[in-house]
Amino acid sequence: MDDVEDIWTDLKPWYAQGDLLRVSKLQYRASSMKQDTNNKQKISTVDVNVGLYTITFPAEVESSIHIAVVQPQCTKVPIIGIVMGDRGLISRILCAKFGGFLTFGSLKSEVVSAPGQPTLKDLLYLYNLRQVAPDTKVYGIIGKPVRHSKSPMLYNEVFKSVGYNGVYLFLLVDDIANFLRAYSSTDFVGFSVTIPHKEAALKCCDEVDPVAKSIGAVNCVIRRPTDGKLIGYNTDYVGAISAIEDGLQVKYNGSRTNVSPLAGKLFVVIGAGGAGKALAYGAKEKGARVVIANRTYDRARELADTIGGDALSLADLDNYHPEDGMILANTTSVGMQPKVDETPVPKYVLKYYSLVFDAIYTPKTTRLLKEAEESGAIIVSGLEMFKGQAYGQCEKFTGLPAPKELIGKIMENY
Ligand SMILES: NC(=O)c1ccc[n+]([C@@H]2O[C@H](COP(=O)([O-])OP(=O)(O)OC[C@H]3O[C@@H](n4cnc5c(N)ncnc54)[C@H](OP(=O)(O)O)[C@@H]3O)[C@@H](O)[C@H]2O)c1
Secondary structure, eight states: OOOHHHHHHHHHHHHHTTOHHHHHHHHHHHHHHHHOOSOTTSOOEEEEETTEEEEEEOOOGGGGGGHHHHOGGGGTSOEEEEEOTGGGHHHHHHTTTTTOSOOOOBSBTTBOSSTTOOBHHIIIIISOGGGOOTTOEEEEEEESSOTTOOHHHHHHHHHHHHTOOEEEEEEEOSOHHHHHHHSOSTTEEEEEEOTTOHHHHHHHOSEEOHHHHHHTOOSEEEEOTTTOOEEEEOOHHHHHHHHHHHHHHHHTTTOOOSSOTTTTOEEEEEOOSHHHHHHHHHHHHTTOEEEEEESSHHHHHHHHHHHTOEEEETGGGGGOOSSSSEEEEEOSOTTOTTOTTOOSSOGGGGGGEEEEEEOOOSSSSOHHHHHHHHTTOEEEOHHHHHHHHHHHHHHHHHSSOOOHHHHHHHHHTO
């Protein structure tokens, strides 16, 4: 079985002599190595690239930083380590920060020579690669799935517009505790957290903001610069509740009083995960009567008991009609891209609700929202929640006031 050192030993003189035939034979050997699936830590592909190796490992994102350690031969030859697939994207961007010799992108997203290659356009204009330097602070969204998230588009554009030296990445993560253990250096200063890690994130933090603790979920983790400790926050709650209050205030001619328009309303939350907890907690705080409906009834019961509300199974919701004018908030991923034809409740129940909110923001108008509008309800998109929660995260990431107008403008394009 070939390994990197053998190939490098062969390559050096051939390349120096310009023996391109042998170099291409070498590429053939390298591609045979790619077939070897017995040992994932072995080299997967080797390409000859201007006299240096471009090596791609099929690794977990958590393993990316261990490559140099697990491959002792890496210390003997000049190596460019690039991790393939969505989990490896981080290595293609952060090489600019950690002294990598090169990275590369494809001209078109549909024409790639290996999975996970970004386009040149994304490298230059999404990740602002030319600005990434050793002192650039690293942020990212931790989730699984994560590619639906608009956060990288938003925060990278905000960082660029306000002249903040940061880069924000997609982080496809299987195990958040492993991930945070691996990426423990002070270069990694802040993370957003999405499905399904918000509850696990809370357990990984050294300190948790009291509101996030009451909610039981964290969507923003900051590494405190003074001691490196991880501090967890929840900005979902304010984002979602203020979006719903704004929706109701439009109905009541924009009259703003100190009393929330949610006070006294029957507020039905579908889902009992991270977003469900934030919505249920927020609605209760505003004086609503809260009912949780969840696929797994026990989780609905547990959340209802924690915040002081009632619980239903998701199936019971189809026949739930104690009164008219209720508020419905979907906090499951049912109806999210790519499964946009799905919806968590049948259309006929929507006439009982005066406002329907969907936490999903890809697509902006879900099937649930379309059917709710057709049934006469006010609709509030997850995009409004997204903007609201982003204000809070932006302030925590940069220490600067959130550029609300800019955030609104950026999100208009998505
Ligand atoms: N707009 C925003 O800014 C924003 C912010 C946060 C989240 N979100 C969105 O909110 C959604 C949930 O996020 P999360 O972090 O709360 O996720 P989570 O913690 O994983 O919770 C998911 C919830 O959805 C339920 N669920 C999942 N698949 C289901 C299905 N096929 N049928 C019925 N119920 C199902 C789960 O029920 P079980 O308990 O039975 O598993 C659970 O209650 C995602 O779409 C996310 O993108 C949007």
